[in-house]
Amino acid sequence: MSDLESRVKQAVAEAAVEQVRSGMVLGLGSGSTAALMIQALGKRLSQGQLDNITAVPTSFQSQVLASSLGIPLVDLNHVEAVDLAIDGADEVDPGFQLIKGGGACHVQEKLVASAARRFVVVVDASKLVERLNLDFLLPVEVLPGAWALVSRRLRAMGAECELRIAQRKAGPVVTDQGNLVLDAHFPGGIGDGAELERQLNSIPGVVENGLFVNLVDQVLVGEATEQGIHVRTLVPPDGP
Known part of the structure; x- marks a missing residue:
């Protein structure tokens, strides 16, 4: 900085x-x-x-x-x-x-x-920014046993996603709650955040997402x- x-x-x-x-x-x-x-x-x-x-x-x-x-x-x-x-x-x-x-x-x-x-x-x-998610990926916190399932669901929704990997540590990032994070990009960005938030949180295995x-x-x-x-x-x- x-x-x-x-x-x-x-x-x-x-x-x-x-x-x-x-x-x-x-x-x-x-x-x-x-x-x-x-x-x-x-x-x-x-x-x-x-x-x-x-x-x-x-x-x-x-x-x-x-x-x-x-x-x-x-x-x-x-x-x-x-x-x-x-x-x-x-x-x-x-x-x-x-x-x-x-x-x-x-x-x-x-x-x-x-x-x-x-x-x-x-x-x-x-x-x-003028539109969310064009440059910054949307975090989706998932249960450790569900990251592959949620990844498939996100891709079915048209998103690109990847499991967040830790820096200076082998393996994925683990949250304070002991979960994993998928970082998602929706082509064209995010307009209706409320509807996308509802859809994401209805996927089994999703704990919460980064849309406020x-x-x-x-x-x-x-x-x-x-x-x-x-x-x-x-x-x-x-x-x-």
């Missing part, structure tokens, strides 16, 4: 933490921008700018980082609702549909986003211009 990219991500992370209030139950996302957000949150807690915060992590990554910063953590099963969830995205389209799951954390991320009263997405401008539809309340977009680094706010016209 270049210094400029790092500063853009830092700016959007700080803008998201500005929305946090004492006493909130927070959803802590995963990924590089979310990690900066967690660090900024930890700093405000340590300085006494915020207190009585409880956080629900969306991955081992966010759990370990938050714990190291002294942020109190709780399991999603032990809260009635999440006041504010903040997370990144791999792609955001004009209809506020997302693809998430580049880090294979999308199952827990979707659970937390669904439980949140407000879901704020933090991205840099490169993540804004009708969940977003706000997108904070960090971008660098000749005038400096700025954060834009995008809001769905009719809400989620």
Whole structure:
């Protein structure tokens, strides 16, 4: 990551933490921008700018980082609702549909986003796309014993797909839930995310997919211009 990219991500992370209030139950996302957000949150807690915060992590990554910063953590099963969830995205389209799951954390991320009263997405401008899945593959989490079956079903739907293979480790990526990930590409991209999400989740063996539809309340977009680094706010016209 270049210094400029790092500063853009830092700016959007700080803008998201500005929305946090004492006493909130927070959803802590995963990924590089979310990690900066967690660090900024930890700093405000340590300085006494915020207190009585409880956080629900969306991955081992966010759990370990938050714990190291002294942020109190709780399991999603032990809260009635999440006041504010903040997370990144791999792609955001004009209809506020997302693809998430580049880090294979999308199952827990979707659970937390669904439980949140407000879901704020933090991205840099490169993540804004006209149509999902033209460049970024759609993750589909599957039970280990079903990946071949689900692969055949995806191909029957017209998708190209491959089992995600781990880096610097022999074998496939294993998610925090102990499952495998198929990365799918639908020629022409994804328009109706809600219908595709329904079709994917009806396939036996599919645990969840990386489409986030009708969940977003706000997108904070960090971008660098000749005038400096700025954060834009995008809001769905009719809400989620």
